[in-house]
Amino acid sequence: MTDRAEPPTAVRFARVSRHYGEVRAADDLSFEIADGEFFSLLGPSGSGKTTCLRLIAGFEQPTAGEIFVHGRAMAGVPPYERDVNTVFQDYALFPHMTVADNVAYGPMIKGVPREERMREAAAMLEMVALGGLGGRKPSQLSGGQRQRVALARALINRPKVLLLDEPLGALDLKLREQMQVELKAIQRRVGITFVYVTHDQGEALSMSDRIAVFDRGRIEQIGTATDIYEHPASAFVAGFVGVSNLVAAEVAAAITGASATFSIRPEKIRIERPEAAVPEGHCAVGGRIESVLYLGANTRYAIALDHGGELTVLDQNREEQTGLADRRVGAPVKLVWNRRHIQTIGARPPAP
């Protein structure tokens, strides 16, 4: 391999498409995943993210374009000859084998002698905190434990890229949060590229180095969590990742002076008295409180704007409230936010 300053590319999609008849599961996708990166494919179900994963794994072949894994073209390479392993959504543990045999499956196929591969498997199980459970059958494990076995089984081959297909989808909330932290820690320790498919934006934001947001077979935006959240490139991204206010062009003209649709995050907006002064570099718009929803840490307000339309505002319930004191339904307010939080939305219209 040639010496390069840049981290080498782990996965590269070059104009890849996967069509099923009329359905375009993946449509002309080009992107790169760097080596050692935690890369998430985020999108609603049917957006093409799982198809991308299956294309990398080799379970499906692209109808057009080419996929490279560490520089090697993958066309015509079956899954068992790709240096890539997968953690399946339903774990796909072999029900007729013990946990240890499951984990040792990869080495067994490679012909590693039994004793040695059992040692390796035990070490892997230790790493995912399942030491001592090697003798059980998968059916005797809890969901969270099966998930760890699947992870150990996929990592034992030391793949160059690990693919994870909504691995935490079947777990309950507490366990999911705990596993998120662990997965991230394991990824850092083994230093393998993780390609992570999820429809849970919170999961993607908290774990990923970079995120690709999918919609209808296309990538809407690729960027870091902050990029995606703070500067959504399209109305779809703004709406899918977090909650966002989308201000239509006509209303926008009245607020900012520019007739362009923009998005503004609810937590960036302050609620002030109607007569409050507007600081330098800020926008302001008058309105009336439509509803108040107390959420514990936050309160969510719906504000009907004087110019028409509605904005959602999220306000933290701090000890001392700033701005407007009287926040009953019907109270007149002035909404104020810094202009830099305005994200003008590109040409693509939202999904029909």
Add this chain to the structure above:
Amino acid sequence: MSAAAPAIGMPSAWRRVSTALYLRPGLVLFLLLTPPMLWLGIVYLGSLFALLAQSFFYIDGFTGQVVREVTLATYAELFTAANIGIIWRTAGMAASVTIACAIIAFPIAYYMARYATMRTKALFYLAVMLPLWSSYLVRVYAWKLILAKEGIITWLAEHLGFAWLLDGLLSIDVIGGPSLSASYIGTFLVFVYIWIPYMILPIEAALERVPRSLVEASADLGAKPRATFRKVILPLAIPGVAAGSIFTFSLTLGDYIIPGIIGNSRPFIGMAVLQHQGTAGNIPMAAAFAVVPIVIMGIYLTVAKRLGAFDAL
């Protein structure tokens, strides 16, 4: 790759074949399907066509040789009064056996599906399945010795004082006879006995699929148990009955062993087929006769499909 991990057991040739196949799922499908399709296509479909072909040949009355010329002569001969009688007799028997099976099977299936505990249900299931799969001939034979003139039924009738009933039954014109084992009653009894497992299982499966909540809903809406049974359970069991009836009807239609062993030796379709191909050597006639149950079943299946029988199979 380290020296410890050579690909043992599987030479690379296998891997290459595997890869070639993996990239051509259509070829894999073709390779998998070819042997069974060749077998069924040649052996089975081929035979069915042979049957059809034979039915259009005829037998030379003089030489007793099959003449391989296409003609409808054999079919014309099929529709003589005697043969029509055979066909009606068989169809009538098939219909009455089917009805009797449905009546006897229903309570068993109903009990299995709704009231039996796990254990009793397993017991029932096994008890129904064993005779379905095995010992056909033995079970027919069992009835030969039960129904024999000197057998247990006669003995019981004499000792329990219902000999008059037995004699009365046997003296009825068409269905009676010298003994139970030489009468239509006997034939009918054995048919019902042999085919009843085929009726129990589909009805049980259909009843099993009636959600308990549906029954409760009906009760909740004020229906008395009897009304619930009539308005909810029975209609939902109909596909099961229809599915079971396909078996009982088809099996009775084609059977030649039972009426040959138990009965008054007036022929059924199956016996006619056997006789024509065997002693008479008239294979065209046997073939034409065998087409009859196929046609009847074709009509029957069309009706059964309307009743939803295929969902309950």
Add this chain to the structure above:
Amino acid sequence: MRSRPNAKASPRAGGTAGWPLTLGAVAGLLFLHVPLAFILLYAFSTEEKSFVFPPPGLTLKWFAVVWERDDIWRAMWLSVRVASISTLMALILGTLAAMALYRSRFFGKEVVSLLILLPIALPGIVTGISLRSAFNLLDMPFSYWTIVLGHATFCIVVVYNNVVARLRRSSPALIEASMDLGANSFQTFRHVVLPNVATALLAGGMLAFALSFDEIIVTTFTAGQQTTLPIWMLTELVRPRQRPVTNVVAVFVVAITFLPILGAYYLTRDTHESGGSGK
């Protein structure tokens, strides 16, 4: 196997059945099984010319007679050979068909499934006379193989049903997981597919064996002068010689066919895969 709660949980909460229903159900079961008891009883009868009840006396000598009878042993041996080879062929062909059909969709799939089902959907006599017609057209002499040809044909669907049910229940991701971990198609078959369908295969094979061992309707048309055990029995039924001898053989036939069916039931009882469709 993966943990699966018993597929057909009994709706036990429904209270108890009324006595007429219970009586009906129990009477139905007795109706099914009591006749077989008489076969057993008459195997010990001292009366050999008729089925007189009650038997005048009981004896074990008929078992010894059967032991000495060459014709029975020959018929038995032929039946065992036919059933074994038919089962083996059905196992291969049925498994191939199941693997081809369980997940794929293609034009004509319905026709293919129908073709597999047809041999048991049509009355046995149709299969029998069809084969007979074909042998006649081809001037094929009757032999061991003509019997096998017929038996294997209707046994395919038994194996097919069992294997396809098992394949449908196991996660399709298992095969992908195996390939993902480096196993090629053959290794995947050997290490993942085969162990997963093994019990279904065994169950299907046992049922096929029982079915073939017991078969008479088709066999009559394909055996010619050969005598399988059921044909031997049929001859005895039509022209009885020593009736208790037939009974002893009948008892053995019941035992030989019941055992594999019981085995098949226990191998697949979680799902009742093997029930439903019969001969």
